[in-house]
Amino acid sequence: MRIYTYLVGRDSQIWVFSDFYSGQEFSQNKRYLFQYLSKENPGEDRPIWLTRSSELYERLLDEGYEVYKLNSIKGRYYILRAKYIPIDAGPGLFPWWLTGGANIIQMGHGIPLKASADSNTNWLHRLVSWKTPDYGVFSSEHERNHFNQYDSEAKARAWLDHRLDRDTHTIYTGYPKTDAIVSPAFDTIDGIDVVPEKLDIKESDVVIGYFPTLREGHGLNIDEVFDVERTEEFLQQNDAKLLIKPHRDLDTDTCILESNLIELIQPDTDSHQFLAEIDILITDYSSIYFDFLLLDRPIIFYTPDYTDYTRIRGVHPNYDNVIAGPRVNNFEELLKQLESIVNGTDEFAHRRQEIRNHFFKYADGNACERIVKSIKNT
Structure with missing residues (x-):
């Protein structure tokens, strides 16, 4: 392929994107860089999306994007x-x-709070199916060091090992998906996204988001970690609404019943389209925490299965040093923290700013622009 590329050449206007490998087709950093190029640089750049999904193919085609199977x-x-x-x-x-001869731009999935997962990919598969990226995107030098510690004992993990390869050109620009939080400039796609206007949120509502992450080896019964009756009572008393968005690969067994005050967001939905609607985030070991820091709003770490989770998967070695919010292990503690925040107490405001400044060199919603300029100027 490199010989072919040398003879025929590659078109510097063409950027090719594809679905996420685990089924969340139009999402994450790729999605927002694709939309940025489509809107900001027409004629100068030609972004193309490749998809497995017939539905996504039709949706993107209807929106005027260039898309192929x-x-x-x-x-x-x-x-x-x-x-x-x-x-x-x-x-x-x-x-x-x-892909030989193309420039591979590794943007990652998120800043980790979990421990590095074991890879079942053997050396032969990595040899024939993977190449070192030409560019590695990070939000700051501090974040890169955080990744280094995350992967220090897991060099068999193909993508992260290569993402930090010494031959990869590192650019500290921030991530495209965080642009969608800071800036409302990205179009939503009906039938794929949760359109914020359709969430039935009143201006006076306190919106609470619960975003539990993946659990290998065990699922999460949300009915067991939320007392439905007391949750409804709290929401009614505080003019609040609860949005529950599980990780796309999380087995939730049975899920809490929806109501006028509790809404379940489909796991395959891209969170970044509506994250700015949330006033208080409840999460556990999810990288969504770092993205939410850019909004400078209260965060609670709800970890009722902390002992099992640390035994089965584990958390990042710096977990306790980088979280900026209370960590609670049962519903009683969770409710107490929610009541405190709703009543105006915000004990972690300074800590959030401190962690955000460490992990984000920029917080202005212009990561896509910087990525494109950095790559074209090298």
Whole structure:
């Protein structure tokens, strides 16, 4: 492929993107960089999305984006012609034997709070299906050091090992997905996104978001970690609404019943389209925490399964040093913290700013612009 690229060349206007490998098709950093290029640089850049999903293909086509089926002739052709291939986390769905000579831009999936997961990928698979990225995107030098500690004992993990490869050009720009939190400039797509206007949120409502992350080896019964009756009572008394958005791969067994005050967001939905609607975030070991820091709003870490979680998966070695909010282990403690915050107490405001300044060199919603400029200027 490198010989082919040398003879035929790759088109510096073409950027090729693809679905997320685990099924959340149009989301994360790739999605927002794709939308930025489509809107801001028409004629100068040509962003193309490749998808497995017939539904997503039709939706993007209707919105005027350039999109092809991943395994179509045109899909394969544009992988061969693209100069730039941005990816999130692992290699994803691309047939990597077609990418020789392209510039791979590794943007990652999120800043970790969890421990590094074990990789079942063997050395032969990594050898034939993966290549070192040309660019690694980070939000700050501090964040890169945080990643280094996260992966210090897991060098078998293909994507992160290569993301931190010494030959990769590091750029500290911030992440495209955080642009969507800070700036409302990104279009939502009906049928794929949760459109904020359809969440039935009143201006006076206190919006609480619960975002539990993946649990390998065990799921999470949300009915057991939330007392439904007392939750409803608290929401009614405080003009509040609860949005529950589980991780896309989280087994929730049975889920809390929805009502006028409690709404379940489908796991495959991109959180960043509506994250700015949330006033108080409840999470556990999820990287969504770091993204939410840019909004400078209260955060509670609800970890009722902390003992099991640390035994099965584990948390980042710096977990307790980087969280900026109370960590509670049962519903009683959670309710107490919620009541305190709703009544105006915010004991972690200074700590949030401190952690945000460590992890984000920029917080202005212009990460996409900086990424494109940095890559084109190297």
